[in-house]
Every structure is written in structure tokens, then in C-alpha cells.
Amino acid sequence: MLRFTDSLTGDKVDFEPRDPGKASVYWCGPTVYDVPHLGHARSTLAFDVLVRYLRWTGLDVTAVSNITDIDDKIINRAADEGSTEPDVAQRFEATFVEQMDRLNVAHPDLRPRATEYVDRMVEVISDLVERGMAYTTDSGVYFDVDRLDEYGALVGRSVEDLREGAGARVDVDEDKTDPLDFALWKAAKPGEPTWDSPWGPGRPGWHIECVAMSLHLLGDGFDIHGGGDDLVFPHHENERAEALGCGRAFARHWVHNGMVQVDGEKMSKSLGNFTTLAGLLDAWDPRALRLLVLQTHYRRTMEIGSTTLDQAAAALARLDKFADRMAEADLPDAAADDAVLDRFRAAMDDDLGTPQALAVVFDAVRDANRALDAEDDDTAAALAAAALDATTALGLELGAAASPDADAGDDPEATEIDGLVDRRLAARAAKDFAEADRIRDELTARGIVLEDGPSGTTWRRG
RNA sequence: GCACCGGUGCCCGAGCGGACCAAGGGAACGGCCUGCAAAGCCGUAAAGCCGCGGGUUCAAAUCCCGCCCGGUGCUCCA
Numbered sequence: 001m002l003r004f005t006d007s008l009t010g011d012k013v014d015f016e017p018r019d020p021g022k023a024s025v026y027w028c029g030p031t032v033y034d035v036p037h038l039g040h041a042r043s044t045l046a047f048d049v050l051v052r053y054l055r056w057t058g059l060d061v062t063a064v065s066n067i068t069d070i071d072d073k074i075i076n077r078a079a080d081e082g083s084t085e086p087d088v089a090q091r092f093e094a095t096f097v098e099q100m101d102r103l104n105v106a107h108p109d110l111r112p113r114a115t116e117y118v119d120r121m122v123e124v125i126s127d128l129v130e131r132g133m134a135y136t137t138d139s140g141v142y143f144d145v146d147r148l149d150e151y152g153a154l155v156g157r158s159v160e161d162l163r164e165g166a167g168a169r170v171d172v173d174e175d176k177t178d179p180l181d182f183a184l185w186k187a188a189k190p191g192e193p194t195w196d197s198p199w200g201p202g203r204p205g206w207h208i209e210c211v212a213m214s215l216h217l218l219g220d221g222f223d224i225h226g227g228g229d230d231l232v233f234p235h236h237e238n239e240r241a242e243a244l245g246c247g248r249a250f251a252r253h254w255v256h257n258g259m260v261q262v263d264g265e266k267m268s269k270s271l272g273n274f275t276t277l278a279g280l281l282d283a284w285d286p287r288a289l290r291l292l293v294l295q296t297h298y299r300r301t302m303e304i305g306s307t308t309l310d311q312a313a314a315a316l317a318r319l320d321k322f323a324d325r326m327a328e329a330d331l332p333d334a335a336a337d338d339a340v341l342d343r344f345r346a347a348m349d350d351d352l353g354t355p356q357a358l359a360v361v362f363d364a365v366r367d368a369n370r371a372l373d374a375e376d377d378d379t380a381a382a383l384a385a386a387a388l389d390a391t392t393a394l395g396l397e398l399g400a401a402a403s404p405d406a407d408a409g410d411d412p413e414a415t416e417i418d419g420l421v422d423r424r425l426a427a428r429a430a431k432d433f434a435e436a437d438r439i440r441d442e443l444t445a446r447g448i449v450l451e452d453g454p455s456g457t458t459w460r461r462g
Numbered sequence: 463g464c465a466c467c468g469g470u471g472c473c474c475g476a477g478c479g480g481a482c483c484a485a486g487g488g489a490a491c492g493g494c495c496u497g498c499a500a501a502g503c504c505g506u507a508a509a510g511c512c513g514c515g516g517g518u519u520c521a522a523a524u525c526c527c528g529c530c531c532g533g534u535g536c537u538c539c540a
Contacts, residue, residue: 028540036540043540071538155535157465162536164464182537206538228540229467235538258467259534295475295487301468301533308474311488318487321502355476359486369503433497440499451501458501 002057004351005299007232007254008154012351017223018252022060024218025051026251027226028210028235029065029111032092033073036099036277038260038304043228045290046257046298048105048395050226053348056393064217065108066210067093069115070203075192085193089115099277102286104395112213114204118195120212121204124246125184125197133245134184137175141185141199145178148241154254155233182238184208207238215248225251229258258301280309285404287396288313294354294394315362319391322365323398326384329372334381336389340364344390354394361390417448421457424450 002015017023027047030040051063069089078085097107125141128134133147145151145159152159162180183205188194194201214222227236236254243250280289289304292312296302340360347356368383391398420439427435440450443459451458 030540031538039540041540046540068538073538155465157536161465164536180537229534230539232466233535233537238537257540259540261533291487292474297476299467300475303474305474308488311474314489315487318502325502353476355486359476362486366504373503428497431497437498444500449500452496452499453501 002054002349002352004253004255007236007256010156013253015223015253017059018219018221021058022062023054023224024062024064024222025054025224025226026064026066026210026214026218026222027224027255028228028231029067029108030092030096031068031071031073032089032096033071033077034092036096038262038277038280039228040096041099041103041277041280041289042260042293042302042304043257044100044105045103045293045395047226047255048103049294049298049354050224050255050352051106051108052393052395053352057345062110062218063106063108064110064112064214066213067096067111067113068206068209069093069113070193071114071206079191086115089113095278099281102281103290104286104397106395110217112217114209117209117212117216118204120216121208122185122195122197124208124212124215124242125204127246128184128242131245131247135177136199138187139175140183140187140202140205142176142181143184143238143241143245145180145182145241148245150244151180151241152237154237154240182207182234184242207235208242210235210239211242211250214251215243221249221252223251224253224255226255226257229256232256257298258296261301261303262305280304284309284313285316287402288316290394290396291316291319291358294358294396297355298352319361319365319396319398320400320403322369322384323388324400325372326368326380326388327399329377329380331377331381331384334378334385336386337364337382338386340383340386341389344386344393348393357390357394361387364390417443417459421450421459425457 003012004015005011006013015023025047027043029044030036047063047065051061054061067089070085074085074088078088081088093113125134128143129136129141132144134141134143136142152162155162159180163178185197185199185204185208186202187199188201188203192203194203214225225236225239232254240250288309289312292304292308293302295312340363343360344357347353347360350356364383364387368380368387371377371380371383388398420443424436424439427433427439443450447461448459449461451460
């Protein structure tokens with residue numbers, strides 16, 4: 001039985017789906033006003049693994065993640081570059097999807113856009129107004145926090161507490177009767193995209209979209225709502241307020257992932273293009289980032305840097321070699337080792353303990369290698385099957401074929417290097433090791449690493 | 463300022479009151495392999511006690527209190 005930490009209570013709770021055998025999951029996607037950063041990657045990876053694992057255990061999962069395609073930042077961006085909001089949104093949504101694809105993130109079943117949900121948002125806001133949970137001013141419609149006893153439950157703070165800190169970082173809109181109240185509908189401002197509403201032209205507030213989408217697509221009382229830690233307040237607190245304010249059951253469980261820290265200075269020094277996810281993905285195998293993310297528990301703050309990425313890449317290389325070795329060993333068909341799978345499942349069931357789950361995988365890898373060394377093919381096959389099944393559940397494809405280097409295409413330099421490698425092979429065959437080593441040294445100086453194997457010599461850029 | 467989360471070996475990072483343990487990964491070292499390497503495989507050692515100081519307990523890295531340091535939040539940031 002899967003258990004995970006519910007942000008609402010802070011306790012580990014058993015996951016009991018609303019509908020037996022199924023799971024409904026919603027997590028907040030990006031606001032598409034710029035290229036994705038490392039935080040997007042971590043968060044998206046966290047929920048990708050959650051969804052994959054739920055499916056692996058046999059649940060029928062419906063996964064929904066939104067795209068916020070209208071918001072202040074998008075408007076500002078469009079103004080800055082002299083384009084339009086839809087243009088900005090479409091461009092960066094495409095970039096987001098493309099980069100998540102590189103990370104082998106499974107597409108959510110549904111990826112609704114805010115601009116497609118304005119009508120439903122208006123319905124929810126109308127409901128709130130009718131129930132007296134919201135009020136109207138010249139600048140828009142606001143949720144009245146005082147009307148909801150439970151407000152603050154998700155952050156674990158009282159309304160008085162919150163009120164004290166309100167405005168500490170951002171100026172408070174003077175139209176609101178309470179600094180904690182938040183916008184459901186923003187009245188039109190000149191030059192901004194607008195939609196019609198019972199309160200005049202304008203655009204929706206931020207939180208309302210997730211409520212309208214999740215309740216519409218997944219139904220009241222859906223199972224899991226997730227997002228980054230930084231969204232707990234105010235975003236998720238306010239979403240919850242909106243749904244409860246309508247008298248509707250909202251998410252049964254809340255799951256939040258921790259933040260990413262980057263040693264920016266060190267990073268830019270070693271690799272100038274590292275500040276964006278794209279830069280990272282160009283410099284490292286995307287699977288190394290996934291592995292690195294999995295090696296840290298999803299709730300913890302984690303450090304991503306060139307050192308930790310290199311370390312993850314080295315571990316990944318070992319897993320690739322393992323997968324290749326087992327594939328080439330011509331092992332008998334074997335069912336995955338149950339003991340390994342049980343340990344894997346136990347680790348994952350305990351709040352998605354991917355670090356321990358990977359420890360299980362690495363243990364199995366070592367044991368399988370040892371079994372193969374001892375020519376115990378049956379044991380090796382069972383262990384390898386379990387290890388590979390587990391990594392698949394985590395979204396990690398293994399083996400040289402899975403590496404982005406596998407299809408590097410034609411490289412003008414490659415032909416020349418191949419020629420040098422051939423000459424070295426000839427020299428070795430003639431026992432002219434001095435010449436062979438000279439060629440190798442020359443290639444080494446150029447950053448080329450040679451690997452002599454039973455089936456010939458391969459090279460790679462080190 | 464207030465709130466929440468965290469501070470574990472050379473590095474990343476598990477552990478959340480006890481005897482299967484201070485996991486696992488990277489690096490290091492040794493062996494096998496190799497003409498020699500590289501890669502790979504196997505093995506070894508490494509935290510004298512898990513930020514600091516108190517306390518609770520038969521028993522604490524794990525609970526409580528104080529302090530120091532880092533992160534996040536306090537209206538639109540995953």
C-alpha cells in the first residue's frame with residue numbers, strides 16, 4: 001500500500017483512491033512566459049515518477065497538468081518583444097513540451113490551457129459570488145477570506161498569522177477589504193487581453209484556473225493535487241478556498257516537491273550555458289538529470305550542479321554498461337526476481353522513496369554481475385530482469401542504445417578518428433606498441449578516450 | 463520580522479527511538495582483465511558518533527529546548 005506525506009496534515013497517509021483501481025492526479029504546470037528552468041524539470045520529473053509508479057502498481061491513472069497561458073508575465077513579455085500573448089504562450093509551451101520530452105516525461109493525459117477554461121472559471125466565480133463568498137470592486141472580484149473558517153489550513157497558519165505577514169513582500173491592493181483577500185477576476189486594463197464576464201471585461205485571477213480545470217476534468221474529491229513547494233501559499237491555499245467556498249470537495253491529498261538549489265557562480269564559471277534547462281540537457285545526458293533527481297527524496301531541497309551531474313552521469317554509465325552486458329550475455333528467459341521487486345515496491349510505497357528504490361536497483365545490479373561472473377545465468381537473468389523492470393518504472397531507459405550519443409549522426413571529425421584508430425589497431429597487431437601508444441596519446445590529447453574490447457576498439461569524447 | 467523545511471563520510475544523499483547494520487551513488491585504494499592503459503567486474507577502507515550546547519529515555523542521527531548556518535513562503539514563482 002502506497003503511503004505518502006500529505007501536505008495538508010504533514011503526516012504520511014495511506015493512499016486510498018476515490019475510485020478503487022483508479023487514481024486521479026492533477027499538478028500545476030508552468031506559466032509559459034519563458035524557457036523552462038531546473039525547477040520545472042525537478043517538479044515535472046517528480047510527478048512523472050508518481051504517475052509512472054501508480055501505473056506500475058496497476059492503477060488506472062488519469063493525469064492532468066495545466067498550462068497557464070495568460071498572466072502578467074506573459075503580458076509583459078509580449079509587450080517587451082512586441083509580439084502577442086498567444087504567440088508568447090504558444091512558443092514557450094512548445095519549448096516546455098519539447099524539453100520534457102527530452103527528459104522522457106510521459107505526457108499527461110490532459111493538458112488544459114487557461115484561456116480555454118475562462119467560461120468555466122466564470123461559472124465558478126459566479127457560484128462564489130452567489131454564495132456570498134466573494135465581493136466586487138472597481139478593480140475586480142475578490143474572494144472574502146473571512147467567510148471560510150478553514151482558510152490557512154494548508155499552510156498550517158491562522159488567518160491572524162497570515163494577516164500579520166500580508167504585504168511583507170508585495171504591495172497590497174487598496175481595493176480589497178482585507179489584505180488576504182485575493183482576486184478571482186481582474187477588471188480589464190488598457191492594452192490587455194480580456195474576456196467578457198458578468199462583472200465586465202477582464203481576465204481571471206491565477207488560482208481559479210486550476211480549480212475549474214481539476215474539478216471539471218477529474219471531478220469533485222479527486223485524489224492528488226501537486227506542485228512545487230513554493231505553490232503551497234498562496235496558490236494552493238487559495239485554490240482550496242475557492243473550491244471549498246463553492247461547497248465542493250477538492251483534492252483528497254496534497255503532494256509538494258522541494259526546491260532546487262544551484263550554485264550559480266560555480267555553474268556559470270564552468271559552463272556558461274547552464275542557467276537554463278536546455279543548457280543542462282545539451283551538456284549532460286537527460287537521463288543523468290533524472291537519475292540525480294531520483295537519488296534525492298522528492299520533498300527535499302536538492303542541489304544540482306556540474307559536480308553532482310557528473311556523479312550521476314558516472315552512475316548512469318555503469319547502469320548502461322550493465323544493461324548491455326546482460327543483453328549480450330544471451331541469458332535464459334527468467335521472471336524478475338521477486339525479492340528485489342518486493343524491496344523496490346516497499347521503498348516506493350513509503351512516500352515514493354526513490355533513493356532507497358535506487359539502492360535496491362544498484363544492489364541487484366551488483367548481485368547480477370556477480371552471478372554472471374560465477375556463470376549462474378539463471379540468477380543473473382532474474383536479477384537483471386528485476387533491476388530493469390524497476391528502472392523502467394522510474395522512467396529510466398538503460399543501455400547504450402538509450403543514450404543520446406547513440407545516434408550522433410555523421411561527424412566530419414569522426415572519420416579521421418576512425419582512421420587513426422585503425423592505424424593503431426594495425427600497429428598493435430604488428431606488436432609495435434610504441435606507435436600504438438603514440439596514436440592513443442595523440443587522441444587522448446584531443447579529448448578522445450579509447451576503449452579496447454573483445455569486438456574491437458571504440459572511442460568516445462571524454 | 464514571522465512561519466515552515468533542512469544541516470549525516472572527500473562529494474551527492476538515505477535513515478525519522480534500539481539489535482540486518484550509519485543504505486545507495488560518485489571519488490579513492492587493491493585485485494581480475496589488458497602488451498600497457500581505458501572501460502568493465504569484484505573487493506576494501508572511509509563518518510570515533512550524524513551543525514553546536516543542553517535535556518528526555520534502559521536506549522537518539524532519529525524526540526524536546528536554545529543557539530548558529532542554509533533554503534522556501536508571507537498574492538501570481540515548480
